Amino acid sequence: MSKFLLLLVAFASSFSRMAAQCEPQLLNCNATIQACDFSPNSPELWNETYWWDNVIQRHDLAETETDLMLLVQDTCPGDSLSVRCLLFLDLDFDGIQETVVDSDNPPAAGTVNFNNAGNPNYAGGTPRVFDERAVPVSQKWRFGLRPSVAGDISSFSLQWVNETVPTAFKLPELAYGSHKVRWIVSNKTGFTKTCEKSFVVKDCKAPTVVCLNGLSVNVMPTMMVQLWSSDFLQYAEDNVTQTGQLKYGVRKSGTGTGFPVDAIGNPVNNVVFTCAELGTQSVQIWAIDVAGNADYCETYVIVQDNNGNCNNTPGPIMACAKGGCGNDFLDETVFDFSVIDSFLPPLIFFDLGACGSINEILPPNTNVIITPSLDDNPLNGVSSFDIVKLQQFIDGVTPFSSPYQWIAADANHDNHVDSLDVLECKKLILGIYTELPNNTSWRFVDKSYVFPSPNPLSAPFPESITLNTSNLPAVTPEFVGIKICDVTCAGLVDFYDLEPGNEHLIGIPMPNSTHEGAMLPLQLVRAETVMMEVLDFSGRLLFHTETRLPEGPALLEIPASALPEAGVYVWRVRAGAVVKAGKIIRY
Numbered sequence: 218m219s220k221f222l223l224l225l226v227a228f229a230s231s232f233s234r235m236a237a238q239c240e241p242q243l244l245n246c247n248a249t250i251q252a253c254d255f256s257p258n259s260p261e262l263w264n265e266t267y268w269w270d271n272v273i274q275r276h277d278l279a280e281t282e283t284d285l286m287l288l289v290q291d292t293c294p295g296d297s298l299s300v301r302c303l304l305f306l307d308l309d310f311d312g313i314q315e316t317v318v319d320s321d322n323p324p325a326a327g328t329v330n331f332n333n334a335g336n337p338n339y340a341g342g343t344p345r346v347f348d349e350r351a352v353p354v355s356q357k358w359r360f361g362l363r364p365s366v367a368g369d370i371s372s373f374s375l376q377w378v379n380e381t382v383p384t385a386f387k388l389p390e391l392a393y394g395s396h397k398v399r400w401i402v403s404n405k406t407g408f409t410k411t412c413e414k415s416f417v418v419k420d421c422k423a424p425t426v427v428c429l430n431g432l433s434v435n436v437m438p439t440m441m442v443q444l445w446s447s448d449f450l451q452y453a454e455d456n457v458t459q460t461g462q463l464k465y466g467v468r469k470s471g472t473g474t475g476f477p478v479d480a481i482g483n484p485v486n487n488v489v490f491t492c493a494e495l496g497t498q499s500v501q502i503w504a505i506d507v508a509g510n511a512d513y514c515e516t517y518v519i520v521q522d523n524n525g526n527c528n529n530t531p532g533p534i535m536a537c538a539k540g541g542c543g544n545d546f547l548d549e550t551v552f553d554f555s556v557i558d559s560f561l562p563p564l565i566f567f568d569l570g571a572c573g574s575i576n577e578i579l580p581p582n583t584n585v586i587i588t589p590s591l592d593d594n595p596l597n598g599v600s601s602f603d604i605v606k607l608q609q610f611i612d613g614v615t616p617f618s619s620p621y622q623w624i625a626a627d628a629n630h631d632n633h634v635d636s637l638d639v640l641e642c643k644k645l646i647l648g649i650y651t652e653l654p655n656n657t658s659w660r661f662v663d664k665s666y667v668f669p670s671p672n673p674l675s676a677p678f679p680e681s682i683t684l685n686t687s688n689l690p691a692v693t694p695e696f697v698g699i700k701i702c703d704v705t706c707a708g709l710v711d712f713y714d715l716e717p718g719n720e721h722l723i724g725i726p727m728p729n730s731t732h733e734g735a736m737l738p739l740q741l742v743r744a745e746t747v748m749m750e751v752l753d754f755s756g757r758l759l760f761h762t763e764t765r766l767p768e769g770p771a772l773l774e775i776p777a778s779a780l781p782e783a784g785v786y787v788w789r790v791r792a793g794a795v796v797k798a799g800k801i802i803r804y
Contacts, residue, residue: 239293250416254281278392285375327357423512424455424504433519458506470499476511492527535574538696541621542706546571588681591659598703620673642702648800723797730802734777
């Protein structure tokens with residue numbers, strides 16, 4: 218063989234190896250597909266009863282032009298490319314791309330083959346119309362590939378083609394949703410590359426909002442005026458979202474950015490102007506569509522006080538509570554201030570302590586209902602001495618000297634004082650009750666109230682005080698607090714001030730229940746040896762002490778060690794001939 222033929226064979230062999238190793242390059246596989254819709258929805262596309270978008274609540278799916286193109290660079294000598302495009306569509310908005318458009322086997326003109334994604338080679342499916350234009354079938358849009366070559370770079374674009382005019386191409390208008398496209402590229406050597414990209418077709422246009430100008434309002438008797446977004450809105454419209462689905466918001470200019478919402482995400486659709494904001498005030502009126510696109514217009518309102526409602530500013534409102542057994546403040550009282558007015562929704566303020574107050578400025582002619590409450594430590598100040606005095610009153614032996622004693626004695630809250638109340642207080646002392654089932658630990662009454670005689674409970678007594686901000690009193694309203702079942706006013710301190718006659722007085726452990734132990738008050742009429750015991754419910758003695766105490770008041774300690782674990786125990790105290798027992802609870 219001649220040298221020339223040898224060189225020719227070697228060149229052919231080298232060329233064959235180069236062709237076998239040659240690969241086309243997919244240039245834009247990593248590029249993002251932008252499918253952002255700013256156009257009006259077309260009623261001629263994707264509009265049939267079987268299409269349904271639950272977000273915009275329409276059978277007419279919104280759509281926009283979507284550019285699906287692949288760029289391929291092929292420098293392989295004598296090569297030829299084969300390109301296939303698979304478009305996966307989610308047309309029922311369930312997150313599953315159930316419909317496939319195959320460029321190698323495209324659906325009939327004006328249709329897609331719905332729900333064919335699970336079929337072999339994506340065949341079959343249900344033909345559904347997307348092109349509703351009033352044109353012959355031959356002029357309906359269908360899917361097809363449009364190739365183009367420039368040097369060694371080829372472009373392949375999935376487009377709509379008109380069969381009547383094969384040279385007429387148009388970017389496909391795809392319905393909103395989460396879709397993907399898959400490109401499969403192969404050459405004559407059998408080499409294959411695949412490029413797959415997900416993309417979303419969505420609404421990107423904010424609503425158009427047009428404001429009214431020149432609104433002027435007057436401050437109401439509440440010293441404020443409330444305005445709504447609808448007061449300022451001329452109209453709003455959107456390319457996709459129906460008018461009834463648009464949401465509106467309003468805010469004072471310069472007080473925030475973005476669509477105005479409250480702490481839980483609801484639109485803020487009203488603003489309030491007060492006497493401090495007379496004059497021209499700027500506001501923003503916002504509209505937001507179902508896709509979250511929002512825009513606003515800015516306008517102004519002139520706030521006026523032509524009726525002179527801003528002339529008077531009521532000051533703060535205060536009320537206090539003191540115990541009915543003396544002049545001591547009840548430091549744990551909860552005050553409920555309920556603001557009731559025809560121009561305002563009901564507002565409730567709480568304050569805690571011996572006195573409570575509203576420091577907020579309230580409009581004139583506003584009613585404020587003040588209600589104190591205290592419902593803790595039900596056994597504080599309650600002892601068997603109260604039972605004796607209560608029974609003496611029922612038996613007609615010793616009358617009550619104060620109407621507050623009637624309230625304290627009405628343990629079951631039925632507006633009568635009788636043996637049922639004795640039973641309720643006994644259950645409280647013995648630990649059968651941890652609290653009174655039909656009453657609170659304390660009740661309150663307006664100090665200025667004059668009770669009826671001879672039965673103070675024959676008419677309801679005022680447990681709240683109502684004030685009007687246009688006529689605030691010069692003095693602070695005051696309540697009297699009455700401890701239920703404490704008819705002797707025998708709080709821990711007052712216990713020592715009683716005159717027991719010729720017998721020792723034995724109190725009850727405080728606190729009860731307890732976690733750290735308790736103290737038990739005594740008042741002895743003479744020096745005495747006092748015995749204290751703590752037993753469990755089986756009768757086992759857990760604690761015993763005997764102490765010689767002088768005449769007068771004293772405190773006995775029940776240490777925490779006498780109550781070894783959580784439960785109910787029995788305590789017993791003997792002072793001379795006087796013996797008293799009861800239950801104590803450790804938690």
